Amino acid sequence: MDSTLFHYLDYAVYGTAILVMLIGFYGTMVKKSLLKIVISLSVIDSGLNLLIVTIGYYKGGTAPIFSPGFLKNFKDVSKMVDPIPQALVLTAIVIGFGVTAVALALVIRLYRHHGTLNIDEIKNLKW
Amino acid sequence: MKKVLVILLLAVLGYYTAATFFDIGFGQPHFIKGLEPVKDIYLAQTVKTLKVSNAVTSIVVNFRGFDTLGEVTVLFLAVTVLGSVLYKKRHEVGERSVLFSASSIVTSGSKLLFPAIILLGAYVFIHGHLSPGGGFQGGVIIATGFLLMLLSYENYSVSHTALSVVESLAGITFAGVGLLGFLHGGTFLQNFLPTGVLNNLFSGGIIPIIYIAVGFKVGAELTGVIYTVLHEKGQSNG
Amino acid sequence: MEMIHIIFLIFLGGAVLTYFAGKVSKVLQDIFFLLSVLVPAYLFFANVGIGKEVTLTLGGITLVWGVNHFSWLFSLIVLGLGSMAAIYAIGYMKGKERKGYFYFNFILSIMAMMGILLSLDLVSFFVFWEIMTWSSYLMTVYNGHETQRIGIKYFVFSAIGAYAMLMAIVIVHHVAGSFMIGSMINFYPNMSLSLQIWIPILFLMAFGVKAALMPLHVWAPDAYSNAPMAYTSVFSGALSKMGIYGMVIVLVTMINQIPQGFWFREVIAWLGGITAVLGTLWAIKQDDAKKLLAYSSVAQLGYIIVGIAIGTELGMLAGLFLAVMHALFKGTLFMVTGAVEKQTGTTNFTEVTGLIRKMPWTFFAALFSIIALAGIPPLGGFVGKWMLYEALITSNHYLLVIVIFFSSTAAFLYCYKFLFGFFLGQEEKEWAHVKEAPVVMLVPMIIMSVLMFVLGTFPGLILKPINSGLVDLGYIDTFKHLWNTSIIFNAWGDHVVLQPILYYIIAIFVFFALFLTWKGHKTTRYVTTKDISSSGEVPAEDENLTFSVGFMQPFLRAVAPAMRRQIDKYYTGIADGLESLFEFMRRIYTGNGQTYAVYVIVFVVVVLLFKSVLF
Amino acid sequence: MIYFILICILFLLMIGASVYAIIQKDLLYAVMATGIISLILSILYYLLQAPDVALTEAAIGVALTTIIFVITIRNTVRMEDESDKKEKFKSAVK
């Protein structure tokens, strides 16, 4: 019983991450407010980061830290989860934050110029 | 109409992405058999050569230290871009916006908390190679400390010059340590200090130095971000 | 450093030097200009031996330049006419702005034409072809704002042609493994049938554009009439011959080798014939001398194309002879028009009349070239046309003979119009102050008129080089044989049988001219157009009563159905349609960032859905 | 079993929060929802044996990102279609 449930859970992790990403995409493409678009972009990032960390996870693994306790008890490196995706996500989160900050600055400037955040009204550049 | 189209498109995209990741599988080693994944080497070398307890730190700072240098640069650039995008001439700079008027409990509370938060941040990035955490986390914590002060004190201000000096010095330290490694051992970011004993504070060679630099840099940069955005008082059709 | 390289370097350096010399002194600029056209011309004829080849490797491609008899013939046209036009241009351009620009492009186009003739490999052929195109394009738009549509039309047609040629070149390189013209010709019989058909078509597209072959001719009248006249004489006289040059090579070396070649030649010959008729009809309709000559050029090129498309020895001979003559008389005519334009400021027949007394020498040149154009003995046009008729009849193209005959008869109408419109007719007060053109402009015109006369009387002088050129192309040397069968030549090969008759004609001509002048001088009274009265009514000052108004209306009404449909309009329609399509296309970029995001997802989804097809 | 339900609740909460963040008209609440997403994320990271990432996410996602969003909202508009309403209001008055 438990094992089947947990089997479904396996899919649920990926499913949740992808679903969150898709919700973010939906917001990016449908929502009219610039701020909402930036929020959606950060939602995409959240889903993506979860997905990446999930790839590095092994069932029953331990955090990739050789603490004194670990060294005493386990000493089995293969029981550790994969540290590389974690390192990558660390980078990705920081970069994502930088991009979000830039986007928000642009939103502020657009609002200063146009007096609105509706993306349909901000299209002086076309064709 | 557009919504339906978008949902349909996303459904297809989601189907393919999900199928791909279900193919990969969850929770067990998914590398193709017979290959030697790099992570095994990383984990082995972390303890053996670098004498660092936190494998993530060893990857972020040493194996893939180049990424981190880039990442720090991205933040540095973000601050630059932010300043450029929101740049105003001197006489246009107005009051900074105040989110809420803090009560005296909050102000004195944050005054008390501030040193503690800074200390915590420092602790986190100094111990980055031993325990979870590191330069980024510590830097962010320091930045939140400044954020707290900025929010609770209307007149609290951070010296812009000081921020950029700290930021630059930290950056130079990072790149400079890398170049020193280059001069010393022939490759960029190469370790040129004794690695010490595993799980000691002074271990891991240049890793703690770099992480401390990163901590200062990230802290200064994020404070700069908040500070710049805060100075953008709402005004439309300016 | 070979002589050919030196010639090109002089051209190139001369062009640049001339351009910058204008910043220092106008006279210096003129001198540089003349030198950089005349010196290479002298060097070429004096020092470059026929059959010599020089090579140069650029970008991994071997460029080979050399002269054979055939290209030598065309070099004669280019450099001869080019030198004459260059001398003329000194006078023509005096006091005009953008002199440096004019001289620069003039020298470059002469250089490019020489390059085309000397190229033995396809890459340098194409390079010089394109240089010729853009330098002549820059001349077309010399007059500014209004000409830009015309210029773009010219360039687009040329570019389509040139790109077709480029495609052919690249395919040839792929198949034959070399860019040499010689290896293309050698390899041609081994190509697949579709290539054997397509490669000539692609080449002919390029050459057809330059030779103003229907339906690719629509650029020509506008371009010819809008370039400065000093250049148009080269443009129409020599530059269009590059198309003829290419056509001859394609027709002789490739199309003649395949069984479908017969149809190719028929189609081209008929297109040439139709071009001739339509060009003539349109020329008659024009009121502007430049336009008239431009359409006339199109028609004349039609004759030449008919001649070379027939492909028999006599046809070839006729076509090439006409090409040389066309260069002479059309060059002169455009110079005449330029002189009139320079002295009066307009070239419209309905405005300028009666210049014969003001500009007698110009009239002399015009008279000679008109006679040559119309094909009246003793000038060269007659010989050429005679040979053309003979070639058509001997190769059983009776219908074409009728077409050509109709067109050349109709040509009399516009010849007359030109001559009468400018020079004869009543004198207007308005033009009383007009003086004869400067000597610099007269000298080339007179030289060329004399040449026309000489070549018309002694066609053997030019037929011999033509013949040796044809021998180079692979025709058997039929000089003696042909001379015997043809009516107009005697057995010695260089004099016309009709010579005694010609002399009589000349004598009568001269006599009547003298008589009329002497007699007329005494009895005639000079009147202006307004010096008339009918039914007691005196014409108002602003009424235009010049002879040329409504000239030949009945004739034009008769041929109106043939002229109603203009190919030009179809092209304009296509261009407009394309532009509105493009206007619609660019609306893909809606300006909304979200739409662009949707595009990204659409791209990913489409590629994912079709990944089994794509990958 | 409890563990299973806990994780399921976390997942559902996360999806719910992201949907809420997208559909909520009040941007301030939407930003709060992203903060909640980050919070859940950092718990999940912790469960997935990634304490470093959890720490970073907690610090950056929960605190910093939310705060700059809030400041931006403070500087622009709070409601998603506020600008529309303003114009409608103006035209109604006229």
Added chain:
Amino acid sequence: MVGTPVLFIAIPLLAAFLIPLLGMIWKELVRIVPGLVLTYLLILAINLLNHVLVHGPIVEVIAGWVPPIGINLVFSAFSGFLVTLMIFLGLLVWIYSYRFKRNVEYEPALKYFLMLMMLITGSVGIVLTGDIFNMFVFIEITSISAYGLTAFYKGRNSAEASFKYVMMGSIASTFLLLAIMIIYSQLGTLNMADIARKIHLMNPTLKIVSYIFFVTALGIEAEIFPLNGWAPDAYAEAPGPVGAAFAGIVVKAAVYAIIRYTYTIFDLSSSFSFLIIIGMITLIIAETAAIRQEKLKRMLAYSSIGQMGLVLVAFGFGTKEGVFAALFLMLNHAIIKSLLFFSGSYLVYNSTEKNIKEVNGMSKFLPVTSLLFAIGAFAIVGLPPFAGFWSKLSVLTAAADSNMILIMVLVLMVSVVELVYYLRVVNRIYFFKKEADTKPHKPTFNALFVMLVLGAIILLIGFYPDAVTGMLHKASASLMDKGQYIHNVLSLK
């Protein structure tokens, strides 16, 4: 010792961190230091390129870990050629804008030069790196600087353009990370050479999906048709020299990435025809969109997109001739399009709308600039004797050698369209009467110098293509030889 590739990254980063400090000492240093850095890097790049052309590629290891473990940089004839080109253009952009931005205050100037330098560094990093995640980081560095540079002017539209760019850029990085993770989850490595060695073991479906995600992500940066909505706006709203930098540097880096993935990393044989299809669509749509543009820089932007499409088509032939043609095209495009952007931004300098109409009759006021623009226009449509002709000829030759007659026809037809719109502008410059009352702005000495250098290069390549073809042949050979690449990187001890 000729120097090592890592200096291309380390020196500019060090300088970038130093510049704010130096600016406190003497403000002018903010402008000077980036130029010094770029000059140094150019010398270094030329030295290294000469070395590499003779002795074979240099593989640089970072942090002392040999390639499958650590990050590495590869300076081969191919990447070295691109790096040299980028730094050269970057230096020109710096010279051009040194006085262009004279009237700008201290702080924006500081930021402008910082962002410009990081834009170049990021692009150079993309080209040099041998690690796919490291490439992601460099792409982000490049994009963020590009966002900032796009929004540099304070007009209302620049922020709009930049925001669109940010949206697309974020989506791009999402797909890029997904693709990287798919590869990583299967092969357990991030090193390009290592991946290339092992990729045949991968499940084909996963391989294709990750390739598609890669192409989508990089295609957004490389302006492939349905993904390039941001590009015309960004080009049109960024300062003139930055437009040149985008066309000459950023896009080249993105195309390099696509090519590296297609040629070296993945072993999908059909990906070449995929490149041809998307390249062709991009070429056609962009060139037809360009013909109806009302603004000069937008027109140049669309033209640039179209040229990139052509480059992809040429790479898609998959033959050595194709690669050679594509590289030649990239070189020519970088030089010519920069010249067009440089001279074009002076032609419409003082106008607010930057309409094509504003260039009417400019030849009277700015003769040299106009002449250089005309040379650029003639060169880019491939008229001999300018540089563009040789690349066009080599593209067509490569197409014929691959039996792609249809491609040839389409390319030539599109060339006619291109010709028409460039001619229209040149005609306006030379033959129209000036309408608008905007005052023409004389180019500064620096700008004139840069434009003349570029014009001279165009003529040089046009008359003497051998100046570059030898190098290009070596570069294309180095790209085609996948086995050698893997060997060079992985045999390090």
